[in-house]
C-alpha cells in the first residue's frame with residue numbers, strides 16, 4: 067500500500083521552543099480512544115491549546131494567527147515518552163509535513179517516517195537560527211529538500227544537511243511501504259522459521 | 263572480538279540483511295492491547311492479509327479498563343468500544359485474548375513474564391513503549407508504533423536498524439530502603455531523559471545481579487524513560503528459577519535444551535560497547551521526581567535545582583515545568599503535603615512490590631489527607647495477594663486493593679488524579695497531564711509511596727526504617 071509522498075517543501079514555520087515535548091503533550095491519552103487514524107489533529111497539543119472549558123488559550127502558538135505553515139519547529143528531544151503513533155497522526159492530520167528539532171526520540175522518529183511526516187534533525191545552532199529568523203519575521207520560510215537532504219532558511223540562505231536512513235528516504239520519496247517490502251521476502255521468513 | 267548479549271540475540275533473529283536497508287528481524291512474540299491495535303487490524307483488512315502467526319500473538323485489555331467492579335460493563339462508551347473492538351479483532355484473526363474477567367488478564371508487561379511467555383534470548387514487541395520491561399530476562403524487547411504493529415501482525419517481522427550498545431554498571435551495596443526503582447530513577451536523573459536515545463542498554467554489575475526478577479523488570483521497564491530503544495540484563499540462576507514451571511515455559515527435554523542455550527547468553531569479556539557508564543550503589547538515595555519528565559529526579563532529601571543553574575536555552579522549559587508542578591527554585595520536597603498515592607503500573611505492580619508495601623504498612627494507617635490506590639498488575643497478582651492475606655493488611659491501612667489494569671498511570675481510564683493535586687506514584691511518567699489533566703506527579707519507589715501515604719507528606723523511608731529498628 068502506498069504511503070504519502072514527500073520530496074520538497076518551502077513554507078513558513080510554526081515555532082515551539084520547548085524542550086522534551088513528550089507524546090502525552092502532543093496527544094493526551096484520553097484522546098487515544100478512536101479506532102481510526104483520522105481526526106487526531108483536532109486534539110493536537112490539546113492541553114496546551116485549550117483550557118478546561120475547551121476555550122483556546124491565546125498565548126499558545128497554534129492559536130496565534132501570526133504563525134502558520136507546514137513545518138513545526140520544536141526544542142530538543144521532541145516526541146519522547148509513549149510510543150503512541152497517534153502523536154505522528156495528530157501532527158500530520160493537523161497539516162504539518164515535517165518537524166524540525168535538534169534531537170528526536172527514537173520511536174517518534176520511526177512513527178513519523180511511517181506516516182509521511184519528515185523528522186528533520188538539525189544542530190542546536192541551526193535550530194536557534196530558525197527560531198531567530200521567525201522571531202525577526204514571522205513569515206520567514208524554510209525550504210526542506212529530502213532528495214538532497216538539506217534544510218535552508220530562505221531569507222538568509224543559511225542551510226544545513228540532515229541525516230535520513232536511505233531506505234526510509236526511498237520509501238518517502240516513492241511512497242513505498244514496509245509491509246510490501248517484507249512480504250516480498252516471505253520465503254526467507256519461512257526458511258528462517260524452518261531452520262530454527 | 264567477543265559479542266555483546268544484545269548482538270547475540272539480534273543476530274539469532276535476523277531473517278535478512280541488506281546493505282542500506284534496515285534488518286528484517288524475526289519477532290518471537292507480539293503482545294497487543296486495545297489502544298494501539300485497532301488501526302493495525304484495519305490496515306490488514308484493507309490489504310486483505312491474515313495475521314501471519316496468530317499463535318505467536320498474545321492480546322490483553324489493560325489501558326482502558328476500570329479497576330473497580332470489573333464484572334460490570336465498562337461505563338465509558340469509547341473505552342468500552344475500544345475493548346469490544348479488540349475482542350472482535352482477536353476473534354476474526356484467531357488471536358488468543360486474555361480479556362477482562364480472564365484469569366490471565368493484566369497489564370501486558372506483567373502478564374508476559376508471569377505466564378512464562380517472556381524468556382531469555384527471545385524477541386518481543388508491543389505497541390507500548392514499556393515493552394522494554396521484558397528485557398529483564400535477557401531478551402530484546404521494545405515498543406513500536408501502530409504501523410509497526412500492523413507490520414508484525416502481517417509478517418511476524420520488523421524492519422529495524424541495529425541500535426548502538428551501551429553498558430550501565432551498578433556496583434556496591436544499596437542503602438536500606440533503596441531499591442530497583444531508586445536505581446533507575448537515579449540513573450535517568452544522571453544521564454537525562456534523552457541520555458540513552460539510540461542505544462540498547464545492558465545493565466550489569468553486582469548490584470543489578472543481586473536484584474530479583476521483579477526488581478530487574480522495574481529497571482528495564484524505565485529504559486525508555488532515558489530514551490533507550492531497549493534495556494536488558496543477562497540471564498542467570500535468578501532468571502531461570504523465575505521462568506521454571508510457569509504456564510507457557512518449556513517443559514521436560516525442551517526445558518533442558520532451552521536452559522543450555524540461555525547459559526550462553528552474556529556479553530563476552532572482550533565485547534565492545536559504544537558507551538559504558540558506571541554508578542556506585544552507595545551513592546543512591548531514595549529518589550523522587552520533582553518535574554515533568556523522568557530525568558527531573560533528586561534524592562528525597564535534596565532540593566529542587568535553581569533555574570539559574572541551567573543553560574539559558576533550557577531555562578524556559580525548566581520554569582514551565584516548575585510552574586506546572588507548583589514548585590519553586592530550591593524547594594525541598596521532603597515534608598510537602600500530598601493528596602494521592604498510586605501504587606501500581608507495569609513498573610511496580612508485581613507481587614513482590616505488593617508484599618513489600620504490605621510488610622511496611624502492616625499495623626499502620628494512611629493519613630487522612632491522602633487517597634491511596636493499590637492496583638495489582640494482573641489478575642494473577644491480585645489473586646496471589648488475596649491468598650497471602652495482603653488485601654486485609656491493605657484494607658486495615660486504608661489502602662484498598664483494586665482490580666488489575668493500567669489505572670492511574672495514564673489518565674485514560676476512570677482512575678485519574680484531579681487537577682492541581684499531588685500524587686506520589688510508583689508509575690514511570692510524570693509528564694504534564696499524564697495522570698489526568700493538570701495532575702502533578704512525584705515518581706518514587708513503592709516504599710517511598712507507602713511511607714508518604716502514612717504521613718500524608720513526601721517522606722524519607724529511611725527515617726521510618728531507622729525508627730522501626732529502634733523499637
Ligand code: SF4
Nearest residue numbers: 392607608668671672
Ligand atoms: S501501566 Fe502505564 S506505562 Fe505500563 S503499559 Fe499501562 S499505561 Fe503503559
